[in-house]
Amino acid sequence: MAQPRHELRGVVLESVSGKPVRGANLYVNQTGAGTTTDSLGQFALQLRAGTFSLDITAVGYAMGRENITLSGDRAVTFRIASRVFELDEVEIRAREPGGNFQDVRMSQILLSMPQLKKMPVVLGEPDILRALTLQAGVSTAGEGAGGFNVRGGRADQNLVLLDGAPLFNTSHLLGFFTNVSSDAVQDVTLFKGGFPAQYGGRVSSLLLMNTRAGNREGWRVSGGVSPISTRLLVDGPISRKLTLLAGGRIAYPTYIMRLFPTNSVQQSRAFFYDGNIKLQYSPNERNAVSLSAYRSQDSFQFPGDTLYGWQSNVASLKWSSLIRPNLQLNVNALYSGFAYHIDGLDEGLTFRLNSYIRHREVKADLFYTLARKHRIQVGANGILYQVQKGDLQPIGSESNVNPQRLEPENAREGGLYLQTEWLVSPALTVQAGLRYSLYSQVGPQTVYKYEPSVPRSPETITDSVQYKANQPVQPYGGWEPRLGIRLQLGAASSLKVNYSRMRQYIHLISNTTAITPIDFWKVSDRYVPNQIADQFAVGLFQNLRDNAIEMSLEAYYRSLNNLVEYRNGATLLLNRTLETDLLPAKGRAYGIEFSISNSRGRLTGQFNYAYARSLVAVQTTFSELQVNRGAYYPSTIDRPHILNLQTRWALPYNWSFSANFVYSTGIPATYPDGQYLFNEEPVLNYSRRNADRVPDYHRLDVSFSKDTRRNNRQTRYSIWNLGIYNLYARKNPYSIYFTRNYGQTRSYRLAVFGTLIPSVTYNFYF
Structure with missing residues (x-):
């Protein structure tokens, strides 16, 4: 028997x-x-x-x-x-070996934190977003631009989560540093497509950053020092069941900025700090509770009499329970707040302008494994938004500034989702998800009514409606299906297809290419509906030499509805009738991305190329409001060609050499195409929006790194990084602007850096 x-x-x-x-x-x-x-x-x-x-x-x-x-x-x-020490020899890769063709998910990027510290980056600081912009399909508006763009999406269309809580601002120093220090981060995953049904609220990409838990074995101290910033991180066990991680970073770039050849940079002043703390309590093997918090503060003064300041505050409380070996429950309580202020310092015109957005959320997720071939995930979340678009108050009794305060906006958002992943056969995997999101703007709120047959303007207001606190003002919602299919073609190759629909209920109002301190958020209302995006993607994945070489070719198409565009000459700041200067638009983005990487040997690296288009068209029946006669035109972040080359060469005695080369088509611009006389004065004429481009962008960064470890088991060591950003001192233009001098129209090129930037960073671990 x-x-x-x-x-x-x-x-x-x-x-x-x-x-x-x-x-x-x-x-x-x-x-x-x-x-x-x-x-x-x-x-x-x-x-x-x-x-x-x-x-x-x-x-x-x-x-x-x-x-x-x-x-x-x-x-x-x-x-x-x-085995953290082994990661120092790992290049930035999309997944673990073989995962790029075995996993049903596609369009993902995973960053290795130890390797990040050896990359040549601006001002010597390891930077998460700078590393991401070296990947296919990810770009930025340029030097001095905050945020990042994914597959033709705008910066506010990226959902950036730190321990599950959203970050509304991702950069320090106007884009030169990522808001979160890489020392405190355990892993970073960017989804360019194939979005899990668990997430919603943005239409372009999903960036997940999770902070590390404290070490259980003993206390550790690590950090780094450079001419522009200092970092320190401490983590260890408070007790057998409780660990702590705490770290901070402070920057002092002002005296370095005085060395730049650009006058606007020389005369600017800047400062920032940020900090992370995380407590994790594990009462037993099946349960864990963690509390993490983050805070950052920035100040920046451009040449002149105006001081800008902004801050972020994030908190996340998570309970994770392994109810059964095949059943896990996660519950989160989240808070995120972002606020900025502008201080006017000119005599007689002193003022402070405030704006903020606050996000409060509760969510729960349940993971259930029916069998090793079939997994189910369900969950729900609820969000409360509070937004202040602008509050202007005079400072001091001598100020001649008149106070203005816009009415705050309030909204609610909720979602339910179901996702399943089924291994149909060794060659076929299907992942399907369905999310339903529901949204409503709520009072107190004043809603204006306008004459229907003419363009909206303050002069065409016919009535107004007052809504009481918590009274629904304008609802939106709908289904968000997700589908992914993987078909294995050979021993190390596969074909993947996915489709995602996403909805976005909040909008960043900005008429600049990059995120600036005076941009502000607003919620969807009666005149500004939620954005909707449908993305289709297909990809071929092939590995060679036992997964040492990974190749991928992906194509995508995204259609977008209810985008926000702006009237010519729009007034955005402190506008009580903002909807009169906003225009409804639709967009489309499409492209092809090719990537090849080698992760083994003394010489490793990655090559990425993307052909990407991002187009927009204003939807209006009023001819006087049409942009480019209603035709599609390049969006402000359209860059058709983007090429990135990364390489790392392992040298004797624990030295290594790294180099990055970056090339991209210049961003669209609007140049004057003529002039006319007004009151006998010549005036430049701008008739076609984004019909021109600034010159192409390219630069080369190099660095040498020295690791002082004698073997991989050594726990006390240091890493020196000597780097040069923009090695051949390319004056990459941030913008082109035009003025009239002595009866002639002259063009001027503005470059943020315009020179090479050497850096030295000392990182220590003990």
Whole structure:
């Protein structure tokens, strides 16, 4: 009679963070049986009764060995330690080896934090967003521009989450630094498409940043010093079940800025700081509670008498419970706030202008594994928004500024979702999701009515309606389907297809290419509906030389409705009838992305190229409001050709050399195409929006790194980084502007840097 078999089910977790380890291999030494964990770190084995030893291995982790006695079905939890020191030899890659063609998800980028510290970046500071903009399909408006753009999307169309809470501002120093220090971050994942149904609220991309938990084994100190900033991070165990991570960064770039050849940079003043803290409590192997908080503060003074300041505050409380080996529950309470102020310092005109957005959210997610071939995820969330678009107050009794305060905006957003992933066969995987989002602007609010047969303006107001507190003003909502299919074509190749619909209910109001301190958020209302995007993507993925070389070719098409554009000469700041200067628009973005990377050997690197278009057309029946006669025209972030080349050469004695080359088509611009006389004075004529372009952008960055470790087991060491940004001192234009001097029209090129920038950074770990 055959001995009955029992089921050993469980989950493999990272020992420090408690994060599930995907793709871990489990091997039973006595029988030779084995299996691999799924995306939730879960596994199942059928074994006869007895005592066994299991070896647990995973890429980037130390091998673990567990002894198990099995006399019936049993659920277990295994923990393995991350081998952080090995990551220093890993290039920035999309996934773990083989994951790019095996995973049903596509259009993803995963950053390695240790490798990030060796890249040549501006002003010597390791930077997350700068590294992302070296990847295919990701770009920025240029030097001095905050935010980033993904596949032709605007900066406000990216959902950036820090421990689950949104960041409304992602940059320090007008785009030169990412808001969050890479020292505190455990992992970074960017979704350019194939969005999980768990997430909604933006139409372009999803960026997930998770901070590290404190070390359980002992206290550690790390940090870095450069001529422009200083960083310090401390983490360790407070008790056997409670860990702490705390870190901060402070920058003092003013005296460095005085060395730049550009007068506008020389005469500017800047300062910022940011800090992270995270507490994680694990009462037992099945439950964990974490509390993380983040704060940043910036100030920047351009030449003149105006001081800009902005700050972010984020808090995240998370409870994670492994109810059963195949059932996990996560509950989050989230807060995020962003505020800016502008101080007028001119004598007699002193003032402060304030604006803010506040986001409060509760969400819950349930992960259930029916079998290793079928997983289900369900969840819900609810959000409260509060927005102040502008509040102007005089400062001091001598100020001649008149106070103005716009009415705050309030809104609610909620969502329900269901997602399933099914391994139909070894060659076919399907991931399908369905999300329903519901939104409503609520009072107190004043809504104006306008004459229907003429363009909206303050002069065409016919009536107004007053809504009480919490009274619904304008609802929106709808379904957001998601679908992904992976078809394996060979031993190391696959074809993937995905479709996503996304909805966005808040908008950043800005008439500049880049995010600036005077941009402000507003919620969808009766005249500004929610943005809707449909994206289709298809990709071919091929690995060579045992996954050392990864190649991908992706094509995508995105259609967008209810975009916000602006009338010529629009007044945005402190406008009580803002809807009169906004225009409804539709957009489309399409492109092809090619990437090839080599991750092994002394010479490693990555080549990325993207052909990408981003077009927009204003939708209005009034001919006087049409832009470019209603035809599609390049959006402000349209860059048809983007090329990035990264390489790293491992040298003797733990030295390494890195280089990045960046090229992109210049951003669209509007140049004058003639002039006319008005009151006998010549006036420049601008008739076609974004019909011209600034010159192309390109630069070369290089760096040398020295690692002082004698072996990979050394825990106290340092890394020196010597870099040069913009090696051949290219004067990349940020904008082209025109003035009239002595009866002639002259053009001028504005470059933010216009020179090479050397840097030296000392990073320490002990």
